[in-house]
Amino acid sequence: MHKNNIMRTKRNTEDNPSSLLRKCKAVTMQDAVLYLCRQDEVNLSHEKFESQNATKSISSTRMNRKASRFNDLNAMCSPRVKPNNAKIIHALSVKWWTRHCRDWRLLFGELGIPILVALTFEIIAGTEPSGVKFGIIHNDPGFNISDATCNYNNATRCFENVGICDFLKNFETDKFSWIHVNSFQDGVSLLEGGRVLGMLEFPANFSLHMQNRMLQRNFANNETIDGSTISVRMDESNKILTFWARKIIIDKYLKFIESIAFACSFNGNIAQPGLQFTAIYGSIELFDVLSYMKPGIIILHMFLLPMSIVLISTEDRVVGVEGREFISGVHFRHRLISAILTQSCMILVQIGIFLGVMYTFYGTVIKGSWVLAVSLIYSCAITGLMFGAMIGALCDKILDVIFILMLVVLGQLFATGMFPLEMAPWIVRQLFVFLPITQMTKALRSICTKGWGITNPVVVTGFLPVLGWIAVSLVVIVLAERRRYK
Known part of the structure; x- marks a missing residue:
């Protein structure tokens, strides 16, 4: 509004002198200018008063609006009550x-x-392995692993149960799957290819050397000892299976020696190791x-x-x-x-x-x-x-x-x-x-x-x-x- 008054005053001063004197009801130009200045002061004070009233009116409106909103919220919100914990837990x-x-x-x-x-x-992991493939190198022309009777008749007389089949019959049929291997190099190839876990190599004339070893005992020569020794080679990268297979083979070999001793009326307990393990808790299996x-x-x-x-x-x-x-x-x-x-x-x-x-x-x-x-x-x-x-x-x-x-x-x-x-x-x-x-x-x-x-x-x-x-x-x-x- 102040800007409008300035523009209006400017337009008045731009009129011709006669018109200005007539509007201001003045005789001289000095009286006309003095009149215009007084008129501006009156307008300015009036505008300030109106501005103050407008500000008060806006503030009052805002206060009334806030109060109205507060009252509306109070009207909408229910009184503060204690929550029902049981209902909340039930709802969850x-x-x-x-x-x-x-x-x-x-x-x-x-x-x-x-x-x-x-x-x-x-x-x-809950059951023992079964069907583990093992190769056999027997070096015995009269041995046939595919024969159901294994070319032996379960002899029980002294020194008649010292053959390869007498050793293999101690194994459960579902634990190992025996595979015929022609030579040592063929067995190594099977091991390197992962087709068998291990192989047993029986020397030539194993039965004869085993019999001589039992007869000669402490006086057995190196040829008899080497000829009655079974060589076992395994893939040791699978420690769980190889540890299990090693224990099974050792247990069955001790049982094989024990059966030979009983057949010859010896004390079979001599074939057992000089250590005895007993479990207080758990099992030794x-x-x-x-x-x-x-x-x-x-x-x-x-x-x-x-x-x-x-x-x-x-x-x-x-x-x-x-x-x-x-x-x-x-x-x-x-x-x-x-x-x-x-x-x-x-x-x-x-x-x-x-x-x-x-x-x-x-x-x-x-x-x-x-x-x-x-x-x-x-x-x-x-x-x-x-x-x-x-x-x-x-x-x-x-x-x-x-x-x-x-x-x-x-x-x-x-x-x-x-x-x-x-x-x-x-x-x-x-x-x-x-x-x-x-x-x-x-x-x-x-x-x-x-x-x-x-x-x-x-x-x-x-x-x-x-x-x-x-x-x-x-x-x-x-x-x-x-x-x-x-």
């Missing part, structure tokens, strides 16, 4: 159930993986080493399966579901209690799958208390659930959670005592002790194979990581939640 549980009913992948991951792991482990690994398999998977549920909660946070639940009054304590209640049902089913498959179909024995064993496995699963919740609280992206879960899986795989920790350096063993499931594995193994109870220090120590890691996880989760929703 219903949400968990509905999600599992709609998405079959969750059920497959939580129920199918325990079945797959138990069956695969027991089918592949080679493949009973799997009973040492089974508790580690169960503990490791029962720790990892509940921990992986963190991917679902992280996805809810990324898409905004968790934020809307927080506005609705759902806090961390509600999610935690609901997760423990719902996952406990799934954990008990998973425990039943692991123990049921291994006990029913593969004869896994728990010599100690079943209640104590199930309690320890359940505690391990709850620890995994809290550990996963801690990872989810520290990460805001699904990819970050996946990489951390992979790191935890690989770190726990070889550090849980599934393999003897005495094989690791001393400093590494001390670090592994503080990992979540190392002591739990040792405790479960003691319960299953030794029958120890809760009064044993090893079993009690297995429950201590449960308390420690749950406490650490809760502290970290609470601090992360406060930072996120402060």
Whole structure:
């Protein structure tokens, strides 16, 4: 408006003098200019007054609008009431159930993986090998490995059971598959090509030299000793199979020597080594080493399966579901209690799958208390659930959670005592002790194979990581939640 007055004053001063004198009712030009100046001062004060009134009017309008909005919000919002924790937890549980009913992948991951792991482990590693191919170099024209009677009639008289077939008949028919090899070079070619695991080479006239060795005993010459010695060559790159095959061959050879001694009315126990092994716990059988690994398999998977549920909660946070639940009054304590209640049902089913498959179909024995064993496995699963919740609280992206879960899986795989920790350096063993499931594995193994109870220090120590890691996880989760929703 001030600009308009200036323009109007400028137009007035641009009029001709007579017209200007007539408009200002002045006699001289000096009086006309003085009149115009007074008129401008009056207009300027009037404009200031109008501007102040307009400002007051705008401020008043804004205040009234804010007050109106505040009153509208008060009218819309219900009075503050105490949340019903039971209903919130029930709603979260219903949400968990509905999600599992709609998405079959969750059920497959939580129920199918325990079945797959138990069956695969027991089918592949739970039974002894069979049909292992071994070559035989016999150097005996009268020997025919394809003959069902093996050219021998199971002779039991003295020095009549010292032949190649008398040795081979001690082997079970399903353990080894014998392949005829013409020469040593052919056997080496088969070994280098991976077509056989090993080969047995019998020297020429093996039966005669074996008989002379038994007769001459301490006076046997080098020709007799070399002629009665069986050479065994194997592919030692597969240590599990070769160790098993070596033990089987040694046991069958001792049985072969014992049968010769009994046929000649000697004391057969002379053929046995001067060492006697007796097991206090477990068994001295080679493949009973799997009973040492089974508790580690169960503990490791029962720790990892509940921990992986963190991917679902992280996805809810990324898409905004968790934020809307927080506005609705759902806090961390509600999610935690609901997760423990719902996952406990799934954990008990998973425990039943692991123990049921291994006990029913593969004869896994728990010599100690079943209640104590199930309690320890359940505690391990709850620890995994809290550990996963801690990872989810520290990460805001699904990819970050996946990489951390992979790191935890690989770190726990070889550090849980599934393999003897005495094989690791001393400093590494001390670090592994503080990992979540190392002591739990040792405790479960003691319960299953030794029958120890809760009064044993090893079993009690297995429950201590449960308390420690749950406490650490809760502290970290609470601090992360406060930072996120402060």
